[in-house]
Amino acid sequence: MNVEQFRQQFPFIKNGIIYFNHASTAPVSLAVRERITELLKEKSETKIDDYFSFLKVYEETKILLSELINANPDRIAFLDNTSNGLNILATGIDWKSGDRILLNDIEFPANVYPFLNLEKFDVQVDFVKSKNGIVSAEDIIANVKPQTKLISVSFVQFLSGYKIELEKLGNFCRQNNIIISVDGIQGIGAMNFDVQKFKIDFLSCGTQKWLFGAQGLAFIYLTEELQRKLNPAYVGWLSVEDAWNLLDYKMNLKKSANVYQGGTLNSLGIYIFNTSLKLLKDFGFDRIEERVISNTKYIRKKLNEMGIKSLLDEVDEKFYSGITTFKVDNAEKLFKHLEEEKIVCSLREGFIRLSPHFYNTFEDIDVVVKSIRKFITNKD
Known part of the structure; x- marks a missing residue:
């Protein structure tokens, strides 16, 4: 294409x-419009409850997304928005009194409030002061304290468009045993993104901007190592390994990122995202x-x-x-x-x-x- x-x-x-205005909301393509029209026709006339057809689209969408960000599909989970993705991280860590989180003063609020909410547990949130609307990787590294446990940053700053050097920051965090979390919504879909190269521990990203997805669909990525350290703040019936053994009630949680997909997913949003990712892949x-x-x-x-x-x-x-x-x-x-x-x-x-x-x-x-x-x- x-x-x-x-x-x-x-x-x-x-x-x-x-x-x-792609940094706000993406337009709807003809391919998406036609796919949704077709889907609604099916749902109203023939395939009303067709879960297994959706399952194929869901799995294909994860594969397409994994190619885009260089991740294993099992390390990706679909959610409803970026904020809730970051809340999974914020509420899942075993915080100790005096632990510190490093943010900056020009973050979009979605990447701030989930962490400020932890102050009630005596977690300290530090803010790097921007210079001329910019916070660089060097600025963040210079403000790390011995108690800094997590750094969360936007891949691309929502106002200035500054793209931070994630590889430099990711390498520093990996070497110093600091969790690095990224809000990817203003970059992924427009800028190349590689979770392996950047050494990202946790990523949260809505799909409605540069990825031509729908409002109400987002995804997270997290490493297997980080997931083993997190305690899910909430689980649902689809969070367990044998979910379809409905009356078993065994808390045998999934080892993949799917543990965070506790219940019904935004199937319409996933159909839209699937179609858009195919268009982007067709272009390259x-x-x-x-x-x-x-x-x-x-x-x-x-x-x-x-x-x-x-x-x-x-x-x-x-x-x-x-x-x-x-x-x-x-x-x-x-x-x-x-x-x-x-x-x-x-x-x-x-x-x-x-x-x-x-x-x-x-x-x-x-x-x-x-x-x-x-x-x-x-x-x-």
């Missing part, structure tokens, strides 16, 4: 809409990042030509992701102006955030830049 073929999956493009998982970064560099170049600086203009390109964020006077009015011109982006913390994906083109970017220039010229 080439870029033009992928673009044909989105009718909004023909309607003149330019979608630069390994081809996506290069195009995303190419778009990012082009956007920043064009903004700079207008005298607009993004939050990451001064950093090395290796820290770039699919997010470009900048500030102008009357950002709210610019946001509304772009909306009127059928350009979809985000307004976050007084900043305009642009997040095109790999199928967006330089021509799309030129239209967006022209619209921004028009706003600035008229304002002046």
Whole structure:
């Protein structure tokens, strides 16, 4: 599949809409729409209770996802959102009084509150102070204390788009017996991600952004070693090995990550995710990042030509992701102006955030830049 073929999956493009908001919510593809229409037809007319067909899709989806992040499928579990994934980690560790968790002051709240909630157990949460909207791997390492038991960080920072050096941080944590947890939602699907290479202990990631999944479906990955140390805070009927022996009631918990899938899964979300992962694989998982970064560099170049600086203009390109964020006077009015011109982006913390994906083109970017220039010229 080439870029033009992928673009044909989105009718909004023909309607003149330019979608630069993948850091918020992904658009629905024709393939997903057709698969869900087909599924609903089956559920209403013929295959009403077809669990075993779903089971095949579920297993295939885990295999596709495992290829994307270089993980064993047994180390992956499906959940409902990123926050609950992180809560599995936060509530599963045997915390001792005085243990410390290291976060930073520009994390999305989903990667903060599950850990702040542990302060009632006398667990200390430390925050690394950002510098110019950036928290680097070096900044985090420099703030580690002897009692630091866990570090949790976003792969890509939601506002600036800064992509942290996970390999450096993961190696440090592995060497110092510190658990490293990653919120992957703003990077996975746009940036290459390898749990083995980065030495990730725990990962939580919603599917509704760069992965073209649905709201209400997320996944976690965790190492076998870490899982052996965790105590599941809650279990369900599907958490045990012989789940279909319904009246046995033996607490023989699964050794795979499936132990965290305690009950009914979001089957609709998994069908959607399955379809989207197939589309991404058809294009080529390994081809996506290069195009995303190419778009990012082009956007920043064009903004700079207008005298607009993004939050990451001064950093090395290796820290770039699919997010470009900048500030102008009357950002709210610019946001509304772009909306009127059928350009979809985000307004976050007084900043305009642009997040095109790999199928967006330089021509799309030129239209967006022209619209921004028009706003600035008229304002002046």
